[in-house]
Amino acid sequence: MFHYWNNNTHFDGFWPSVVVNRMGAMVQQRLTAQFNPLEKTIMKILQINASARSAGANSTRLADAVTARLLAQFPDASVELRDLASVSHPVLDEPALTALFTPAEQRSPAQAARVALDDALIAQVQAVDTLVLGVPMYNFGVPVQLKTWIDAIARAGVTFRYTANGPEGLLKGKKVYVALARGGLYRDTPADSQVPYLKSVLAFLGMTDVEFIYAEGLAMGADSASKAFVEAEARIGELIA
Numbered sequence: 129m130f131h132y133w134n135n136n137t138h139f140d141g142f143w144p145s146v147v148v149n150r151m152g153a154m155v156q157q158r159l160t161a162q163f164n165p166l167e168k169t170i171m172k173i174l175q176i177n178a179s180a181r182s183a184g185a186n187s188t189r190l191a192d193a194v195t196a197r198l199l200a201q202f203p204d205a206s207v208e209l210r211d212l213a214s215v216s217h218p219v220l221d222e223p224a225l226t227a228l229f230t231p232a233e234q235r236s237p238a239q240a241a242r243v244a245l246d247d248a249l250i251a252q253v254q255a256v257d258t259l260v261l262g263v264p265m266y267n268f269g270v271p272v273q274l275k276t277w278i279d280a281i282a283r284a285g286v287t288f289r290y291t292a293n294g295p296e297g298l299l300k301g302k303k304v305y306v307a308l309a310r311g312g313l314y315r316d317t318p319a320d321s322q323v324p325y326l327k328s329v330l331a332f333l334g335m336t337d338v339e340f341i342y343a344e345g346l347a348m349g350a351d352s353a354s355k356a357f358v359e360a361e362a363r364i365g366e367l368i369a
Contacts, residue, residue, distance in 0.1 A: 171205035172256040173198055178263050178274035182213040190307035190343050190360055191262030197368045198258065208252065212273035218245065219272075220279040228283070246280040253281050258303045259335070261326075265310045268321050278329055287333050297334025304330060304338040305367070307360075311347030339367050 175195050179185035199205055227239035281287055288297050314320040323340055330338055343360040345352040
């Protein structure tokens with residue numbers, strides 16, 4: 129079995145330290161191997177850090193805790209890390225849309241290169257069975273980095289399709305953990321636009337087995353922040369037992 133790593137992740141104790149190796153322009157190639165039904169299935173984890181900060185983000189701390197717990201329960205699991213702050217992805221703009229709607233054989237070299245960037249993100253998601261998303265709340269919404277990633281992986285005919293019965297997500301059979309970090313208290317209130325959006329877009333792509341883990345009140349004093357992380361860690365332990 130072959131694995132392609134765009135980042136090397138080393139876990140030391142409960143909290144991981146991450147060493148990121150950038151490879152060229154991050155255009156990745158998927159390595160395929162013949163499936164052996166007798167081969168042991170190994171969990172493949174993809175962690176997405178969506179904070180605009182590459183270091184010190186509370187959402188990353190929470191996502192790290194989820195991944196560390198998964199590795200404690202499944203020591204043979206492999207992990208890929210994509211830090212959206214460290215390696216930015218181009219937004220979905222008019223040139224990108226033009227490239228996507230141009231038949232592959234008619235694309236210019238620049239258009240082909242732009243589509244290849246999205247192809248790499250799609251292939252990375254397709255190759256794993258577990259996703260861990262670290263998501264802070266910015267102005268009541270998700271970070272632009274996460275929205276850009278979602279725009280890249282949502283492609284008609286590849287990760288979803290339209291049928292006579294409506295849309296069908298094609299990224300099926302994946303477990304998703306969403307680690308949410310918020311300065312205030314928004315869970316189950318009208319002010320929380322993140323969870324409904326993420327539930328909808330993930331389900332649209334076929335990912336319906338989603339768990340949300342909350343660390344809230346992080347800007348409401350040291351005691352509140354400490355309590356939030358204790359409760360979040362306890363919830364992680366309950367979900368991944």
